[in-house]
Amino acid sequence: MSFADEALRGLLLELEKRLMDGEFRRDRERVSGLLHKDFREFGSSGRVWSREAILDLLATEPWHESPGVEDFEVSLLSPEMALVTYRAVGGAGASLRSSLWVREGEEWRVIFHQGTKVPTTQG
Numbered sequence: 001m002s003f004a005d006e007a008l009r010g011l012l013l014e015l016e017k018r019l020m021d022g023e024f025r026r027d028r029e030r031v032s033g034l035l036h037k038d039f040r041e042f043g044s045s046g047r048v049w050s051r052e053a054i055l056d057l058l059a060t061e062p063w064h065e066s067p068g069v070e071d072f073e074v075s076l077l078s079p080e081m082a083l084v085t086y087r088a089v090g091g092a093g094a095s096l097r098s099s100l101w102v103r104e105g106e107e108w109r110v111i112f113h114q115g116t117k118v119p120t121t122q123g
Contacts, residue, residue, distance in 0.1 A: 009074045012084050012101055015108060016072075020088065022063040028055050036102060036111035044095055044117045065090060079103070087118070094118040 015034060018024045025031060032055055039051040049057070067090030075083040080103040088095050100112040 005074070005076065008076070008082065009072070012074055012082060012099075012108065013069065013072055015101070015110070016084060016086070016097075016099065017066065017069065019110070020066045020069075022061075022066060025058040025061060026063075028059045031055060031058055034109055036104075036109040038111055039109075040112055042114040044115045064092075067092075067095075082108075088115070093120060 019031070019034060032051075035051050035055070037051065039054070041049040041054055043049055067088040070087040070089055072086040073084070075085075077083055082101045084099045084101060086097055088097050095115045095117050097113070097115045099110050099114075101108045102111050103109075
């Protein structure tokens, strides 16, 4: 991976972590700065969230500890588009997550996100 790729990987990892941070999530203005105007999310519940609906939800969401991030990968699809995939692990279990980020000028914004719960195994 080139330096530019490593820099982009670090940036997108930081942006994903911001969007998982309980305090950051409740700040509508800060979150809206990272969401593309056409943002959509496919939630683990099967619900489809619009940009406005997710901003409303996050503003009233109870505080929770940010999950850990494992297996974080970035695939550059074009100079202006990147696919991010990772596993989020926390108190509520694990989920596989994917985000599509687009660059607008010098800023990266997420246009699509999906979370899929990982079933727990019974031992």
